[in-house]
Amino acid sequence: MNAIAPTETTVGTDAVVEGRRDRLRSVATVVVPSLAALVVLLLAVWVFTEVDPITVVTRYWSGAFGGWSKTAATLTRAIPLVIVGIGASIALRGGVFNVGGDGQMAVGALGAVLVIQAVGATIPAVATWVLAIAAGAAAGAFWAIVPAALWARRGVSEILSTLLINFVTAALLLWVLRFGVFADPDPFVITPQGRPIDERARFPVIEQTSRLHLGVFVAVLVVLAGAWYLRTPRGLRIDLVGANPVLAAQAGIRPVRARVTLLFVSAAAAGIAGTVQLLGVSHRVTTGLSGGIGYTGVLVAVLGRSRPFAVLGAALVFASVMTGGESLEFAGVPRTVVVVAQAVLVVAAAALGRSRR
């Protein structure tokens, strides 16, 4: 590779021009490594837990897609992954690795709670949702100010700063959840948790067993918005910044500014994901609200090679691994195998992406 080739700190930047064939390929990059990785993992599970591959596959499939309510459960899991994943893939195209999604989700949800409490029952539910999501996005982006400033002013890697801030956020959340505005008024709670949000502000449920909620449409909107944004001139410039910052600077783009913007965009997406979880799933801020989705969302973006529709597919794959993994737990396979599967999948996808370069 010569000096002008994309630096390897960026992922999926090879898609400056995205054609139909490319899209077919990007689907293949999700499917093929999934199969390869699956075989290795199945053998490992067989060896360690004595659950044979056929049982694993059938359990997985029935747990993830066996009937409408199971499929709905998988969709429910995919919602926040899609939203974080789209934000992360926009950032990745510009070479920005925002792994602070967990913290940004929590702070986004806190911002949404403030707005929901402020507007109360004065406006229609739809307006409350829109305002809450806007507030969540703003609060999530706000939480990226420190990593953005550290990167722009001091050259601190955003990977490390966003990671470290996740740990800070997790600790601070316990403290903030004791404040009167946020705290659950129930005197019998032991671990701090937020007060439940108003019934009217919650997303309606589409499917009862799985509690699939309206947020599924928000996720679809985010995918469409991401796909549209990446086709605008502004979006195309992101690819240039990611592929070659020097050339981008010569073309009149300020790379530092562009990357800081990307950090904010991905953090805002995480904030939206946190808000959607609040409105649709948890109905209150808890320490487990993000539950690693901020990290998994980045993996989803890598697996989807930063292409919005492939990211949607990748999120569904990841979500199915989660719901399928839960039903495997009853067969004696520990839940953590799911995360191992996801990691193997992502490395396999990255390997395939490389060989095509």
Add this chain to the structure above:
Amino acid sequence: MTALAVIGTQLAQIGFWEAVLATGFRVALPLGLAALGELIGERAGVLNLGVEGTMAIGAIAGVAAAVAGGPTVGLAGGLAAGAAVGFVFALLVVRARINEIVVGFSLALGGVALASFLSRAAFESRPRLRPFGSVPIPVLSDIPLVGPVLFDQPPIIWSLPILIAVVAWALRHTRIGLTIRAVGDAPEAARAKGIDVERVRTGALVVAGMFGGLGGAVLAAGLVGEFSDQIIGGRGFVALALVIAAGWRPWALLPLVLVIGSLQGFQLRVQAVGDLDIPVSVLQALPYLVTLAVLAFGVGAARAPRTLGKAATT
């Protein structure tokens, strides 16, 4: 206010600080080992974001080996497991040239999960080990403050300054050290000189993995006495940050890990005083906040090995 008053009376006692620093110096050991390993890999030009995962796998391997054959075997188990993880990482990044950030990040998440999976697969109930005991050194251990902190500790904590000295000396004065630095700073030139860049990087990553695995094993089998899913709890990421903050110099790691370790010790001790829940959750954030601050106002990226983070293309 009463909470603060309790802390106030604690702060006035020398025994409190002895306990803080003694705990701090112990928890600095796994952190320092992992950071030292990462430093070697980075000097060879490869960024391994997966320290967290390597430590976790080292921790479960260490506990399993210690259950089977005692503490020394436990440490050896962590070392071997870490070497294996480092080798796999090198295969993927150096040989197959897959993006090192993606592989490292996947290792960080997947390694922690794999360790947890293995612990569940291997043990019906979580085994408890006896942590390494302190060995008081006569006379010296009676000195106030310095005595309990330095001279009434498990002897293994001295391995950190010794290993730092060895690595610092080796990097600066030996042929291997020079080769590693050459590979990290100018791989093209090294290649022209006939150095097998891929092999040197693979070796450096295996050694880095050994340190990370050893760190995990020391933590789980030696200091805590058991494996739990959350045992590493971000230490691998802190180690990564400290390598940068130390400007890739081995000796600079020592004060950094001692400070961060002591902050952790402080937080643990204050928590042990009890009944102060509000400041405690903020205190838990302290080590990470200080790491961030050190990162921001420390040496900065100017000293970074020139090809760091670009192993797939150089």
